[in-house]
Amino acid sequence: xxxxxxxKVLWITYALFAAQIILLLIARxxxxxxxxxxxxxxxxxxxxxxxxxxxxxxxxxxxxRNLPDGFCPRCGKKLGDSR
Numbered sequence: 001x002x003x004x005x006x007x008k009v010l011w012i013t014y015a016l017f018a019a020q021i022i023l024l025l026i027a028r029x030x031x032x033x034x035x036x037x038x039x040x041x042x043x044x045x046x047x048x049x050x051x052x053x054x055x056x057x058x059x060x061x062x063x064x065r066n067l068p069d070g071f072c073p074r075c076g077k078k079l080g081d082s083r
Contacts, residue, residue, distance in 0.1 A: 003057045005057065005080075006055070012049065016042065020043060024039055027039070056074065056075060056077070058072060061073065063079070
């Protein structure tokens with residue numbers, strides 16, 4: 001199975017986080033406990049997705065906060081290259 005590029009994983013993680021914020025705002029406006037509780041599984045899904053897929057496409061190491069420099073902390077290869 002081909003890995004998702006790290007920048008796409010980050011965008012999906014950001015989208016899930018934004019969905020949590022929106023859901024919390026809706027819950028606050030509607031004073032809905034159910035909507036507020038729906039944030040918990042969404043947060044778990046976001047964290048699991050991030051830790052499973054935010055990895056180097058070459059060696060599979062977790063990238064942590066190293067995307068801005070563009071290199072894997074373990075193998076040293078450029079993250080933009082898929083070769």
